[in-house]
Amino acid sequence: MLAIERLHGLPLSERREELEEFVVTEFRSTLMMAADEDLPFDMSYFELGFTSLGLTEIKERLETQLGRRVSTNVLFNSPTMERLISYLADEVLADLFGALSMPTD
DSSP states (O other): HHHHHHHTTTTTHHHHHHHHHHHHHHHHHTTTTOOOOOOOOTTBBBTTTTOOOHHHHHHHHHHHHHTTTHHHHHHSSBOOOOOOOOHHHIIIHHHGGGGGGSOOO
């Protein structure tokens, strides 16, 4: 099942956590890290050991799994997972996450 399908199937309150888990899994996989290894959200990709090629691979997997375009500029100019997750939730997947901030009637 694609990540976008999993997100659609979850209540709004659980989508952010699922998105974070998905992104972390992609980064850990690329770095060949164990699931219990610490992966700081606020550390630069390059400080974590990523290369441009590794980031390009992650970008392509994110686009495949989410069925949406991910900006290369955002990926390289805001190089932390924390910023990437916010960008994905606020811009790329705004239709899935936007209702979280909408007032209810």
